[in-house]
Amino acid sequence: MADYQIQNLSFRYPGETEPALDGVDLDVRSGDFVLIGGPTGSGKTTLLRLLKPQVQAAGQREGTVLYNGNRLEDLDLRTAAEEIGMIFQNPDNQIVMHTVWQQLCFGMENLGYPTSLMQKRMAEVVPFFGMESWLHQPVETLSGGQKQQLNLAAVMMLRPKVLLLDEPTAQLDPIAASAFTDLLTRINQELSVTVILCEHRLEALFPRANQVLLMEAGRIVHQGKAETVVRQVWEAKAPGFAPYLPAISRLYLQMEADRKEGPVPLTVKAGKRWFDRYWVRRPGVFGERPEGIRGEAPKEEPLLQCRDLHFQYGKKGPQVLQKVSFTLHPREFFVLLGGNGAGKSTLLQVLAGVLKHQGGKLKTRLAPGDIGYVGQNPLAYFTRETVREQLEDRAKSLDLGDRERMDALVRLFRLEPVLDKHPFDISGGQQQQLVLALVLLADPALVLMDEPTKGLDPTAKQALAGWLGQLLEKGKTILMVSHDIEFAAAHAHRCGLLFDGGLLAVAEPSVFFTENYYYTTMVHRTVREHLPEEVTEEGVLARWAITSP
Template identity: 50%
Template sequence: MARYQIRNVTFTFPEQEEPALHGISLDITEGEFVLLCGSTGSGKTTFIRHLKREIWPEGKRTGSFLYDGCPLEELPPQRAASEIGMVFQDPEAQIVMGTVEQELAFGLENLGFPPAVIQRRMAEMVSFLGMEGWLRQSVHELSGGQKQLLNLASVLLLRPKVLLLDEPTAQLDPIAAKEFLQVLHRLNEEMSITVVIAEHRLEELFPYASRVCLFHRGTVKYAGPARQVIADVWASGDKAARTFLPAVSRMALAWPDRQAEAIPLTVKEGKMWMARVEGERGAGRDAGESSQPSPVDDAPSSGKLRIRGRSSADAIMLKCRSVFFQYEKDSPFLLHGCSFEVRKGELMALMGGNGAGKSTLLRVLSSLLKPQRGAVELDGKPLSKWKEKERIARIGYLAQNPLLYFNRDTVRELLDERLSRLDLSEAEQKRRLEEMVTLFELEPILNHHPYDISGGQQQKTALALVLLADPELLLLDEPTKGLDPYQKEKLAELLGKWLQGSRSILMVSHDVEFAARYATRSAMLFNGSVIGPEETSSFFQQNYFYTTVVQRVAAERWPSLVTEEDVINRWQAFAKGST
């Protein structure tokens, strides 16, 4: 039975000539798990917003959306609100009440359910999701993962038949993201809830998806079961589309003598496949030597940028000396004796769970917050002794929420306003503007309101605003959030150029794959202190959860290999040597 019937839908935002969606026809059946993927701005968010009429974007729309055979715009309000649930990217975007219990009851109370029914439904839901321990907590005390689980629970209490999710794990750490996606899989399998999810974190989702839809410039370019889409994309030779495939699948498909067999989707299947390859070809095991492979044509990414290994231990850009910080006098210290250094010429990645204090640390380092004890030094000089104008010019800070930077009606006005506050010649302003627009591919959205563009486009716009000032130290809070694989490569290319000379970058991130591929050193923030830092390959080899899919698959045989390019090049080198 078709839950949705979508016929020849085209949609164009106001004052835009190019449609955001173009000629889309698609059926979504009851109980499906549909994964929407594709580049930033390809139409995923616009499409998923069209599946719930209360959040339809403004613009010109043609074609039809039928829900259970009824035009979506004619669906009775209460049925539309209860049967079609939505979870957004920002965990805080949907929370309106002060405590977890109040938030859970809010939706049911608005729909007029009696207290007894509300309590019974809440009892079931908190037990199913393991929320009993924090039912009476303030929502402000919850971690990002808990807030997103609260949003999901609030929607599920209405007992929806369809669950729509727009990049729900974008701000979650790897462990919280995995747990959240596993809950979605259980709901789909055990309750037959139709799930439609738009995501860039695809490694965990391909095995769950009954259908994958890969968007490209407002159309669905590939659609079908996961393995079929993977095979079609690989056979097409479309290198841009290949970046959206799971790493374990790409590794198997890139093997020179691949036999006709099922394409692996999970770490377990990848290990089984690798064991067969090793048995058939005698590929051997890693004796512990380091590997510095060169890029190959079939690697999913260019591999041209290797930021790792460029820093100097003698040249320190930023030093954090035994910093203690608490938000309120009687609250526990979020930072507790935190000490570490950021070297000149390096990209240092800082990881850790939601609520560990990573964003707080960045605000302390940028002087937005003042520590109770300890000191932060920039180029050997305490931050407190730098003049404010000099400090602002030398330190660029990108907050996790890009909406904080949007105070104009269009992206173009934001960029122009930012440039006007810099002490630059007109020619230099023009050069920097053109550089940012080209680098982040902002031309199609320059006349859009920043609230009307996708999450990835918002992230790129905010980062461009920070980089226009050309700072020497970049403090980046989740800079890859919402970016597709191609845009992550473009970002890495930009960061590599930025590090020329004596610049430095400290990046807080949940993006394990990006950090493993590009960071010079990596560290973990735990219990208020920075553990490490250490060389990136060594850091990820020693982790169990905070590590790459490649490391999980290859660790037993080649423990020194962390990135996908490393493994592919090792195999290709072996293949050449064995022929």
């Protein structure tokens, strides 16, 4: 029997003229792993929330949702709480208790489970998740990856039949994201728990799913097994969905365009086997690396210099930053990577002047007003009722004499359609664009950005790359904290890895990512034995195009 049977489901939010969902049909069987992708505003999260009674949004719904053959609205709330678990994007939003073990027990306590049963289940769940060493720690001491792992473990204490996950890895570093999805795969395969997952970071998830949906404007546009969807998108020549496909699959489909049948590689393992055979079958097909694949990092006089920066929270707190040293040059795009809790956001706040470093030297040619800071949480920037009022209020506070700069930024970030909406009611990508516009109204020389690609779909990331390129052309300098390896590899001038309080391995992407084993791209893992200096799909295809028709 199917866990869910969704028939002609439509949904419209109050006050909206366009539906968020429009005639969705979907069957999800027990034990399925369903991956849902699509641009921001396509209806992914709305669909997910309509599958759990406790988090359904207010609005007009049409159609039918059956759970185990019965109408979902007829399911009693206790059963829904136990059998349908949900994990959200921000790990902190789901944690309500002080310690790890208290959070694990929270759901069972609310449902009146006896203490003996809670202890028995904890004795199983904690080893399964490898949480023994931090079971009694305060939650605030955990990394982002550990917090999301805790949320998943707390849901599993109720032994759910279904897990609904809304971009659960968006705020995790690459290693933590991989560990989380590995756990999710184990739960799906070993316990036959149904998984329905919305994500923008699809590359590593395609091979794990037995059903993939790509949505647009509230409709399912492509649906089927992962390989089937990959071929559907490619053969439909749908540029809007091509960025959602694994880069390895795109390489294969472009370089093997005459092959209409056979498996499309979805993983590094399958991709490497194909690429090894391709290399032998077509020797010499790759030319020398062309000039101009990537712009060189500027070599002008440094705009900012750090030497041995130290910072700790409180007199007895641990040293978050220890001997951090690096330089930034005008018109440079520098990406700072590292694990959750490594101190990346702290370093950005020190450079922005939000926090004061306690040791070392920070030398800059910039005045405080020349530095713009884009924090992780866009909602912290919004205080007015509409996007237009928010922009006008910022322009007034800066004493801008005319609207020319504001109007130019509205056009640049395509904010015209949402000017009269509340900032809380626009999409995550639009909120990120609005914050960028607010910061850039001050015309800063240095822009500090904390995870600006978080929650952005692939199309929005491409647009962001274009906007950042325009800023660089105007002479701006950009320092960005990110977990997005592929974005950094494709667009940064230099990258650095923050670890144990220090900044390591600062280099251009062609060096930084080729010398890394875990912090590198799937493309590099696939081709490195034959093209060791290539880290992006574009780099491989540029060399292939030199000698290929």
